[in-house]
Amino acid sequence: MAKTQKLISKQRKKKPKEMAIITDQCTGCAGAPTCIPLCPVEDCMILIDDPEHGPFGYIWVDPLKCIGCKKCITKGPEGMWLDGCPWDAIVMSPTADWEGENGSLPY
Numbered sequence: 875m876a877k878t879q880k881l882i883s884k885q886r887k888k889k890p891k892e893m894a895i896i897t898d899q900c901t902g903c904a905g906a907p908t909c910i911p912l913c914p915v916e917d918c919m920i921l922i923d924d925p926e927h928g929p930f931g932y933i934w935v936d937p938l939k940c941i942g943c944k945k946c947i948t949k950g951p952e953g954m955w956l957d958g959c960p961w962d963a964i965v966m967s968p969t970a971d972w973e974g975e976n977g978s979l980p981y
Contacts, residue, residue, distance in 0.1 A: 881916040882941070889979055890942025892966040894919075894935045899963035902931040909946040909959055915939050919946065933963075937972060937979060 902921050903909075910933070913919045918939040923931045947964050973979060 880914075882914050883916040886915075886939065886941050886981060889969050889981060890940060891969060892942045892944075893937060893940045893969050893972055894942070894944075894946050895965050895967045895972070896933050896935055897963045897965060899961045900932040900959075901961060901963070902933060903960070904930050907933055909933060909964060912945045912948075914943060914945060915941055937976070938981075942966070942969070 905921070907919070907921055910919045910921065916939075918936050918941075920934050920936070921931055922934050944966060947959060947966065969979070
């Protein structure tokens with residue numbers, strides 16, 4: 875039986891060196907995303923319903939919450955049947971690159 879992980883719910887203290895970025899390959903895992911239960915940060919990864927990505931939607935990563943832990947792209951806890959994203963739709967990108975395209979993060 876898989877252990878339940880404790881979610882981080884407080885504000886991060888510093889910017890991560892890398893952040894999880896969701897690519898266009900994301901299908902939202904047919905409405906049951908594999909990555910969300912792997913993320914240790916509460917409400918960091920969210921399934922978005924979107925007719926353009928239908929019928930399943932896609933995952934959005936909150937750039938203010940991602941801690942760059944890479945758990946969303948690695949093997950999950952014992953009992954998980956997948957090793958991270960089955961579509962390789964999550965990439966780790968330098969935070970500086972994200973900020974270059976989207977503006978500076980406050981923390």
